[in-house]
Amino acid sequence: MREGSLDAPVRHPIRWNDPDFYDWEKINDELERVFDICHGCRRCFNLCDSFPLLFDLIDDSPSGELDSVDRSEYKKVVDACTLCDMCFMVSCPYVPPHEFDLDFPHLMLRYRAAERHHGHKLGMEGELTKTDRNGKLAAIAPWLANWASERSNGLTRPLLERVAKVDRQADLPKYHGKPFIKQARNPETVNSAAPAAGRKAVLYATCFVNYNNPDIGVATRRVMAHNGVETEVVYPRCCGMPQFEQGEVEKVAEAAREIAGELIGWIERGYDVVALTPSCALMMKFEWPLLLPEDETIKRVSQATFDVTEYVVDIANKEGLAEGLQPLDGGVALHIACHARAQNMGNKAREMMKLVPEAEIKQLPRCSGHGGSWGVLKGNFETALKVGKPVARDTYKAGHKYVASECPLAGTHILQGLERIDADTAAEDKKPVPNRAHHPIELFARAYGLID
Incomplete structure (x- = not known):
């Protein structure tokens, strides 16, 4: 077979219900196979920190090869992966259907899932992933939550750093007192209308837009209305991306089933699904079907889902946009x-x-x-x-x-x-x-x- 592949990347289902998925010996064997191929290629040296860490481990080992790297060191490489997917989608020439069959991000996911499966609990930093709980609590007193998370707060940020391992210098998202799902009930979130384009879209609010920046949702609804698209807003719960990053695949599958169960009714009434942030669109289009490949509802939701920018471009290409766009006052x-x-x-x-x-x-x-x-x-x-x-x-x-x-x-x-x-x-x-x-x-x- 030729080096690299010109074929479109494909991904295998995530076999999280298979006991072998959590077998440490099999996981380490696969890590060794994949890491050795990455060592011979090194095309991803300038992506996330996983690859420099891996290559340094190899280069500093006694033999200068992977065979003299202790398997206990593999976790450093796994922990540095952010699941951005850029190695799989952009850089790696050996992704399926190539015979080398590399899927680096999903192998990192498998390792983390095995950690969760074998009882390796997340520490306090795992509380950051509970976006719905955190958003609901913060909405009670957003001024207090935002004061406590402010970088300049010398009282709370050092404490947050010690307890939850959140760097005191890192900016954290602000919270809004009125989540987008509540704002959507107000007709002022839609202040313009054009002749109907025949489209209907249900906006999946996402945890970030719902709790942290409803302005994104308001802007979307107004653009849609101006272009004749009828919109509704739903938000059953977080799509599961924060848990996915931590390997909590069972929780993600549960979230996928619940959200898809609500969205399917809208799809059957002729609505498209539009996700307001790309991480959520990625989960709904690609990761959910890989976690639940036999679920027909998940499959239908995946096929009906658009990223918000993708949806606007689709309108422009098919029906044409409504008039009224003016130049911005800057680049x-x-x-x-x-x-x-x-x-x-x-x-x-x-x-x-x-x-x-x-x-x-x-x-x-x-x-x-x-x-x-x-x-x-x-x-x-x-x-x-x-x-x-x-x-x-x-x-x-x-x-x-x-x-x-x-x-x-x-x-x-x-x-x-x-x-x-x-x-x-x-x-x-x-x-x-x-x-x-x-x-x-x-x-x-x-x-x-x-x-x-």
Whole structure:
């Protein structure tokens, strides 16, 4: 067989119900097989920190080969993986259907799932993944939650660092007092309407939009209404991505069944499903069907799901967009989220923003380094900034008014990288640093004049 493959990547179902999936001897044998192939290739040296760690372990070993690396060291490589999927979707020439059959992220997932299966509990940092519980509690007194999470809070952030291992320098998402699912009941979230385009979409709010930034949801509804799309909003629970990253596959499967069970009724009534953040769209389109390959409801939800930028571009290509887009009052440094790229749908955020007249776009295709809850932890935060430095550097050089990312956590992380760069820049060379990052749909709504 030829070196590498020109065929489209395919993924095998995640056999989490098979006892062999959790067998440590079989897992370590597979890690050894995959790591040895990665050692011989090294194409992913500049992605996440897993690969530099792996290559350093090998290069510093007595033989300079994997055979003299103790298997106990493999966990360091596993723990550094953020499940961004860029090695699988972008870099690796040996993914299925190649005979080498490499799926590095899902092997890291299997290792973590085995840890959970064999009773290796998450510490207090695992509480970060309970997004629904945290969001509901914070909504009771958002001012208190936001005060406690503020980087400048010298009382609570050192405590959070000691108890939950959250780096005191890492920016944390702010909470909103009125979740998006409640705001959606207010007709003011939809303030414009055009002749019906014949489309109906149910917006899956996502935990981040629901609890942390409802403005993304409001902007989406207004853009949809302006383009004649009838929308409803649902949010049964988190899609499971935070638990997926930690290997809690059984919990993710439970969430998938519950959410799909609610969405299928909308699909049967002719609604498309639109996810408001790319990590959730990735889970719904690809990871859920791999976890539950025999579930027909999951399959139908997967086939009916769009990422929000993908959906707007689809409207533009098929029905044409409603009139009214005006140039923005500045350029946009546009980060392409890893979980958007992993959906294998093309660069839809850039396509959407290019629909804005006279759009000045600086594309940022590399990883922001954040990696979900991984990037805020003590010991990871500085590595996350290092991985994301090329994106922050390119953003700073562009000097545009707006920073945007489909991934809200990535956008905030890029701003922290900009702070570091700005602090190290001579006064005469400094450039303005935006004080917030936007989701592209917010800027699109602004170009329509639908939000301020």
